[in-house]
Amino acid sequence: MGLLTFKGGIHPYDGKALSKDKPIRRLLPKGLLVYPLSQHIGAPAKPVVKKGDHVLAGQVIAEAGGFVSAPVHASVSGTVKGIEDRLTNVGTMASCIIVENDGAYESVEYHPADPQKLSKEEILARIREGGVVGMGGAGFPTHVKLAPKEPDKIDYVLVNGAECEPYLTSDYRRMLEEPELIVGGLKIMLRLFDNAKGYICVEDNKQDCAEKLRQACQGESRIEVKVMKTKYPQGAERMMIYAATGRKINSSMLPADAGCVVDNVDTVAAIYKAVALGEPLMHRTVTVTGDAIRDPQNFCVCTGTNYAELIDEAGGFYVEPQKVVSGGPMMGFALYDLNIPVTKTSSAVLCMKEDIASQREPSACINCGRCVDVCPGRVLPAKLAVFAEHHDEENFLKYNGLECCECGCCSYICPARRPLTQAIKSMRKIALAHRKK
Amino acid sequence: MEKLRVSSNPHDRSRVTTNQIMLMVVIALLPATVFGIFNFGLNAFLLIVISIVTCVLTEGIYEMLMHKKLTVTDFSAVVTGLLLALNLPPEAPWWIPILGGVFAILIVKQLFGGLGQNIMNPALAARCFLLLSFTGIMTDFSVSPYAQNHIADVVSSATQGADAVSGATLLAEIKAGTAVDGSMLLDMFVGNIRGTIGETSAIALLIGGIFLVAMKVISLRIPLTYIGSFAVFYAIFGGHGIDPMYLAAEICGGGLMLGAWFMATDYVTAPLTRNGQLVYGVILGILTGIFRVFGGSAEGVSYAIIFSNLLVPLIERVTVPRAFGKGGKRHE
Numbered sequence: 158m159g160l161l162t163f164k165g166g167i168h169p170y171d172g173k174a175l176s177k178d179k180p181i182r183r184l185l186p187k188g189l190l191v192y193p194l195s196q197h198i199g200a201p202a203k204p205v206v207k208k209g210d211h212v213l214a215g216q217v218i219a220e221a222g223g224f225v226s227a228p229v230h231a232s233v234s235g236t237v238k239g240i241e242d243r244l245t246n247v248g249t250m251a252s253c254i255i256v257e258n259d260g261a262y263e264s265v266e267y268h269p270a271d272p273q274k275l276s277k278e279e280i281l282a283r284i285r286e287g288g289v290v291g292m293g294g295a296g297f298p299t300h301v302k303l304a305p306k307e308p309d310k311i312d313y314v315l316v317n318g319a320e321c322e323p324y325l326t327s328d329y330r331r332m333l334e335e336p337e338l339i340v341g342g343l344k345i346m347l348r349l350f351d352n353a354k355g356y357i358c359v360e361d362n363k364q365d366c367a368e369k370l371r372q373a374c375q376g377e378s379r380i381e382v383k384v385m386k387t388k389y390p391q392g393a394e395r396m397m398i399y400a401a402t403g404r405k406i407n408s409s410m411l412p413a414d415a416g417c418v419v420d421n422v423d424t425v426a427a428i429y430k431a432v433a434l435g436e437p438l439m440h441r442t443v444t445v446t447g448d449a450i451r452d453p454q455n456f457c458v459c460t461g462t463n464y465a466e467l468i469d470e471a472g473g474f475y476v477e478p479q480k481v482v483s484g485g486p487m488m489g490f491a492l493y494d495l496n497i498p499v500t501k502t503s504s505a506v507l508c509m510k511e512d513i514a515s516q517r518e519p520s521a522c523i524n525c526g527r528c529v530d531v532c533p534g535r536v537l538p539a540k541l542a543v544f545a546e547h548h549d550e551e552n553f554l555k556y557n558g559l560e561c562c563e564c565g566c567c568s569y570i571c572p573a574r575r576p577l578t579q580a581i582k583s584m585r586k587i588a589l590a591h592r593k594k
Numbered sequence: 595m596e597k598l599r600v601s602s603n604p605h606d607r608s609r610v611t612t613n614q615i616m617l618m619v620v621i622a623l624l625p626a627t628v629f630g631i632f633n634f635g636l637n638a639f640l641l642i643v644i645s646i647v648t649c650v651l652t653e654g655i656y657e658m659l660m661h662k663k664l665t666v667t668d669f670s671a672v673v674t675g676l677l678l679a680l681n682l683p684p685e686a687p688w689w690i691p692i693l694g695g696v697f698a699i700l701i702v703k704q705l706f707g708g709l710g711q712n713i714m715n716p717a718l719a720a721r722c723f724l725l726l727s728f729t730g731i732m733t734d735f736s737v738s739p740y741a742q743n744h745i746a747d748v749v750s751s752a753t754q755g756a757d758a759v760s761g762a763t764l765l766a767e768i769k770a771g772t773a774v775d776g777s778m779l780l781d782m783f784v785g786n787i788r789g790t791i792g793e794t795s796a797i798a799l800l801i802g803g804i805f806l807v808a809m810k811v812i813s814l815r816i817p818l819t820y821i822g823s824f825a826v827f828y829a830i831f832g833g834h835g836i837d838p839m840y841l842a843a844e845i846c847g848g849g850l851m852l853g854a855w856f857m858a859t860d861y862v863t864a865p866l867t868r869n870g871q872l873v874y875g876v877i878l879g880i881l882t883g884i885f886r887v888f889g890g891s892a893e894g895v896s897y898a899i900i901f902s903n904l905l906v907p908l909i910e911r912v913t914v915p916r917a918f919g920k921g922g923k924r925h926e
Contacts, residue, residue: 480605486603487606488604491605492598509605512599517607517611521612521709523670523862524864525861529867529868533918555914557920560919560920570608571608572611574611576601
């Protein structure tokens with residue numbers, strides 16, 4: 158049994174009040190739509206359209222490039238303008254299919270099915286064909302995650318509705334407005350794992366969601382709603398598994414090794430749509446928020462929509478922002494250009510009036526140990542950062558550097574404002590590359 | 595639009611800064627400081643001022659001469675100056691804190707690389723330096739005629755007016771064989787005894803310590819394991835068994851309260867690891883016990899702390915915490 162919380166973690170300013178009462182609004186894109194071929198972990202998708210082709214919403218425009226990969230679908234009808242390199246939300250250029258919206262929003266015909274009558278293989282096939290990937294941020298192809306070597310050994314399917322990142326309210330709105338979609342998605346996932354129980358996990362700052370979800374899963378003997386203590390990073394996969402089940406995994410294990418499968422709320426809803434309705438993943442919920450935004454909103458947007466359009470739809474900037482982040486303030490990417498597309502993994506656009514992170518220069522480490530207290534991975538961030546600065550890979554590994562989950566708690570709490578997470582992240586990247594060799 | 599700023603995550607920061615933490619320590623030391631000035635009078639006040647000014651100036655001048663970034667505004671030199679002064683006898687001459695302050699900041703802190711790099715607590719290292727070099731001055735706890743009115747004359751009444759020991763602390767008296775009684779304990783708790791400027795009032799130090807714990811500046815790990823293991827050691831080897839009177843006298847009477855709450859908890863020179871802090875506290879307690887029971891002096895806190903400071907890298911190396919999920923087994 159889990160304790161419904163974990164050791165360490167922080168309580169940053171949560172900023173959710175800005176957008177939590179704004180119902181999800183469907184947004185129709187105006188300009189060009191840009192679809193990166195790599196919106197997931199694994200091989201990039203391979204384009205199956207060429208310049209000048211007419212496409213419909215829901216049509217495959219790029220097919221999976223391997224088993225660990227996912228197809229990409231057009232989210233509007235229109236004409237393919239070409240395949241070009243464009244800037245994406247991680248700050249790098251990537252190959253993208255560009256579609257000019259014809260404004261007709263014609264879609265292909267979807268083929269609904271009764272999930273209870275589908276076989277396990279058919280369910281997985283529909284998820285794969287629907288291009289469903291983890292929408293919490295990592296973008297791991299869902300059909301791969303849902304097909305572990307020994308499905309009988311999966312004891313828990315966890316729906317991650319913690320939404321522990323400050324400012325984000327897209328999952329909150331989704332659970333509040335469409336709880337039956339999430340329960341429906343979870344029921345489909347449970348079909349794949351005969352011995353598993355389903356837990357929908359939310360933090361205790363979302364009691365209203367928990368209530369709605371409980372109502373939606375009434376009579377479902379295999380599904381339970383778990384309310385966890387509100388603390389960042391409760392939604393980190395390892396923390397979530399521990400809080401829900403009491404099981405621990407390390408950096409070299411998969412959730413399946415602990416008998417768990419974890420998927421984010423939006424992903425579970427996408428599973429439902431792909432399997433029951435036959436609709437591929439081409440929309441997602443995005444919170445547009447921050448103190449620089451005039452009218453913070455939760456949008457249901459077509460993938461491929463330009464970020465700048467979202468900001469306009471949220472009333473534009475109230476004041477000039479110093480920083481715009483794709484995702485939440487703890488783990489999001491800072492953007493230097495707003496001309497980038499919404500992908501399957503974009504959860505929020507956070508526009509900040511002031512960049513708190515750059516307000517003060519880093520000063521000397523006084524060994525206060527606050528980073529150690531807040532680290533959910535139970536490593537010694539202050540020491541790891543020194544090893545990282547000295548490129549001392551041996552000691553970095555000896556002091557469990559790979560067990561860092563890059564949640565950012567250490568940098569957040571550091572009274573000397575040292576960029577601990579940044580140093581550890583870059584060293585981890587090098588160490589992981591060496592490990593793969 | 596102006597250029598957007600980019601940096602690695604996270605994009606939010608806690609509002610607590612190093613300066614605030616240092617300032618919190620200064621505030622926590624105020625009850626003991628004010629009591630010391632009230633108790634010992636003008637000279638104590640002057641020593642405190644001279645010590646702080648010396649530390650701040652030494653740091654500022656060194657950093658200017660070396661073209662380093664000025665860090666005097668971070669209050670760490672103020673903390674060092676104040677702690678050094680609180681460790682001086684109330685009637686010490688004016689040049690003692692100057693010598694001590696320069697030694698603390700220049701030799702112990704800056705030459706090792708400045709804030710965060712020193713291997714010993716600067717204030718305590720300076721105190722030990724002074725104690726070895728000017729033993730007579732540093733162990734003379736006789737007080738001025740002005741201040742004497744405030745100090746209960748427990749020592750001389752207990753020893754029936756033996757003038758030769760009038761400059762010794764109560765702890766030294768106990769070690770020499772004086773029996774502990776209730777009124778003596780009360781004086782120790784309040785601070786109505788001889789000692790260094792800041793160490794006499796157990797209650798004032800306790801208020802400061804609790805304040806630091808409440809403000810989450812320090813945890814109870816080091817103070818409690820330190821005091822606890824010292825008490826156990828003293829009960830076994832002190833020669834008085836588990837006599838609460840003697841235990842209380844040993845805990846409140848000397849430098850233990852000041853050391854356990856304010857100097858052993860110095861971040862820079864204490865272990866970073868949580869288990870390491872427990873080990874460190876126990877080592878401190880045992881060393882203090884050895885120095886007090888078997889050593890020549892009735893005191894031992896300062897030496898115990900600076901010696902344990904040197905053990906910190908070793909303690910840290912053997913107390914690296916087990917990472918989350920480390921050694922995790924596949925669930926069957």
